[in-house]
Amino acid sequence: METAGLKKISAAVRKEILNMLYKAGSGHPGGSLSAVELLVDLYYNHMKFNAELVNDKSRDYFVLSKGHVCPVLYAILAELGCIPKEELDTLRKIGSRLQGHPAFDKKIPGIEISTGSLGYGLSIAVGIAKGIKTLKQNNRVYVLMGDGEQQEGSVWEAVMAASHFKLDNLCAIVDCNGLQIDGEVKDVLNVNPVAEKYKSFGWNVIEIDGHNLDEIDAAYTKAKTFKDKPTMIAAKTVKGKGVSFMENVCGWHGKAPNKEQLEKALKEIEKSQSDF
Amino acid sequence: MVKTFGSKATRFGFGEGLVELGKKDNKIFVLGADTVSSVAINEFQNNFPDRFANVGIAETNMLGMAAGLAVAGFVPFVSTYGVFASGRPWEQIRTTVCYSDLNVKIGGSHSGLMVGPDGATHQALEEIAIMRCLPNMTVLVPCDVIETKKAVMAAAYYNGPVYIRYGRESIPIITEENTPFEIGKAVKMKDGNDVCIIACGSMVYEALSAAEILEKEGISARVLNIHTIKPIDKDAIISAAKECGAIVTAEEHQIFGGFGSAVAEVVVQNCPVPMEFVAVQDTFGESGSPADLMVKYGLKDVNIVAAAKKAVSRK
Ligand SMILES: Cc1ncc(C[n+]2csc(CCOP(=O)(O)OP(=O)(O)O)c2C)c(N)n1
Numbered sequence: 001m002e003t004a005g006l007k008k009i010s011a012a013v014r015k016e017i018l019n020m021l022y023k024a025g026s027g028h029p030g031g032s033l034s035a036v037e038l039l040v041d042l043y044y045n046h047m048k049f050n051a052e053l054v055n056d057k058s059r060d061y062f063v064l065s066k067g068h069v070c071p072v073l074y075a076i077l078a079e080l081g082c083i084p085k086e087e088l089d090t091l092r093k094i095g096s097r098l099q100g101h102p103a104f105d106k107k108i109p110g111i112e113i114s115t116g117s118l119g120y121g122l123s124i125a126v127g128i129a130k131g132i133k134t135l136k137q138n139n140r141v142y143v144l145m146g147d148g149e150q151q152e153g154s155v156w157e158a159v160m161a162a163s164h165f166k167l168d169n170l171c172a173i174v175d176c177n178g179l180q181i182d183g184e185v186k187d188v189l190n191v192n193p194v195a196e197k198y199k200s201f202g203w204n205v206i207e208i209d210g211h212n213l214d215e216i217d218a219a220y221t222k223a224k225t226f227k228d229k230p231t232m233i234a235a236k237t238v239k240g241k242g243v244s245f246m247e248n249v250c251g252w253h254g255k256a257p258n259k260e261q262l263e264k265a266l267k268e269i270e271k272s273q274s275d276f
Numbered sequence: 277m278v279k280t281f282g283s284k285a286t287r288f289g290f291g292e293g294l295v296e297l298g299k300k301d302n303k304i305f306v307l308g309a310d311t312v313s314s315v316a317i318n319e320f321q322n323n324f325p326d327r328f329a330n331v332g333i334a335e336t337n338m339l340g341m342a343a344g345l346a347v348a349g350f351v352p353f354v355s356t357y358g359v360f361a362s363g364r365p366w367e368q369i370r371t372t373v374c375y376s377d378l379n380v381k382i383g384g385s386h387s388g389l390m391v392g393p394d395g396a397t398h399q400a401l402e403e404i405a406i407m408r409c410l411p412n413m414t415v416l417v418p419c420d421v422i423e424t425k426k427a428v429m430a431a432a433y434y435n436g437p438v439y440i441r442y443g444r445e446s447i448p449i450i451t452e453e454n455t456p457f458e459i460g461k462a463v464k465m466k467d468g469n470d471v472c473i474i475a476c477g478s479m480v481y482e483a484l485s486a487a488e489i490l491e492k493e494g495i496s497a498r499v500l501n502i503h504t505i506k507p508i509d510k511d512a513i514i515s516a517a518k519e520c521g522a523i524v525t526a527e528e529h530q531i532f533g534g535f536g537s538a539v540a541e542v543v544v545q546n547c548p549v550p551m552e553f554v555a556v557q558d559t560f561g562e563s564g565s566p567a568d569l570m571v572k573y574g575l576k577d578v579n580i581v582a583a584a585k586k587a588v589s590r591k
Contacts, residue, residue: 094564116397151332189332
């Protein structure tokens with residue numbers, strides 16, 4: 001899909017995220033909004049995945065390691081026809097399939113495994129990628145992590161394993177929005193230079209602007225060409241991207257907008273779309 | 277109506293207790309893991325920045341560091357959400373903290389179903405089981421914000437590892453400043469002799485409410501608040517079994533291996549009587565409002581009433 005189409009979908013996804021969180025009354029807008037372009041381009045232009053391929057053995061896999069940002073994933077899965085759009089209104093409500101963190105037992109097409117405890121997704125992705133190699137298949141495996149999440153030691157065990165096992169079918173994306181719950185990542189517990197760390201652990205690293213769809217697209221394409229090494233895409237992003245009063249504000253990590261904030265946010269997104 | 281004194285989340289008792297301790301004792305050191313304000317240890321951080329460290333999203337490192345601080349002579353308190361305070365670093369707690377009997381205090385906030393919309397990943401329902409099985413560990417589950425503060429103060433000067441389980445949601449305050457609190461000693465909240473409801477944490481309030489309902493139906497229920505799951509108050513449980521002849525336990529926790537199991541261990545060895553268990557029935561929780569979840573998972577006064585009647589009928 002061309003950039004213009006991806007931009008349109010990104011705007012629709014942003015609006016769905018905000019609507020969903022407003023109706024839920026709780027949840028995580030900041031890290032959902034920072035990952036929109038990264039996931040829209042991945043799902044529309046790179047992953048072998050759609051509503052028909054949900055259980056297909058040849059599908060590509062995606063693991064949402066930072067499970068708290070599931071609204072962005074639910075919105076994309078709804079755009080792709082894997083979840084009825086009306087169901088998005090049930091987020092975080094009792095009896096809903098759309099749990100506050102992705103739940104495998106709710107059988108949502110596209111949710112490969114339950115996540116929500118940070119630091120586990122990369123190990124899972126390494127396991128899937130190793131399994132695929134063992135089966136001599138060609139599926140690719142993608143995993144999205146946060147930059148704060150890099151503080152978990154388990155991430156680095158998986159980083160070592162991925163390069164040791166030469167998992168060139170694995171692509172990790174780190175959403176470097178610079179913020180976590182308690183403040184800026186660099187102040188809480190610095191993880192930078194995260195790109196250099198992955199390089200020294202034997203990974204290919206591609207550094208991009210995580211909201212620039214052309215750069216994102218080129219990075220995923222390039223990642224497929226590397227042999228014998230896993231790839232990490234270090235994506236510089238803005239937490240809360242697209243909503244002026246949420247951008248780079250730590251307080252929007254885990255708080256839903258009220259009615260007034262929702263309307264303001266939706267207007268801004270619509271305006272930026274028509275400007276474009 | 278159960279007599280209450282307002283309501284407040286127990287996590288604030290943990291935070292307030294730490295600040296008070298910090299003022300009088302410079303051996304108190306607090307560690308957080310990127311959830312500092314949520315678990316209410318931010319006041320300690322503001323007041324005593326030199327004796328505070330945020331380790332980031334790194335709970336296993338946090339427990340290892342706490343062990344080291346204890347070796348260096350401090351009394352370290354760590355706190356984050358219960359799942360990440362007890363489960364994630366469980367083996368650090370077992371082998372590094374408990375085996376060496378270190379003076380590490382663990383605050384497991386956000387316990388139980390009442391965490392609500394975040395769902396099963398964040399609803400800690402197993403900590404009592406996985407903490408009480410550890411040698412040298414003391415396990416405290418206070419019933420309201422006042423008792424939580426007392427538990428923190430007591431834990432600081434109780435030798436060895438202590439796990440304190442508390443929550444995020446506002447719950448009724450049912451004890452007062454002068455209500456006695458001693459680690460290992462049950463508190464009799466209400467007398468009665470047909471059945472004894474033994475509860476911990478948020479379920480003590482539900483137990484009191486259940487006892488009132490039962491009273492109206494002619495069943496006299498005793499209510500015991502057992503805030504110390506380990507070492508458990510055997511004498512209080514044995515007296516309850518002997519004098520009431522039937523026991524119901526109530527906990528916002530998994531049924532297997534938790535509080536009910538701990539009480540049952542005492543009952544079967546000393547004075548077997550009919551027992552019923554009100555707890556989460558071996559299932560994960562889900563997203564939803566705290567109130568809805570407590571109803572759906574059978575953790576309300578009416579569930580205790582039904583269990584009490586069943587226990588009495590089995591006498
Ligand atoms: C093991 C674990 N510890 C703590 C948490 C609570 N938590 C949820 S989100 C978050 C911050 C995540 O920051 P980051 O990885 O940078 O994600 P983003 O900024 O993109 O939301 C924390 C600490 C958790 N979910 N899992």
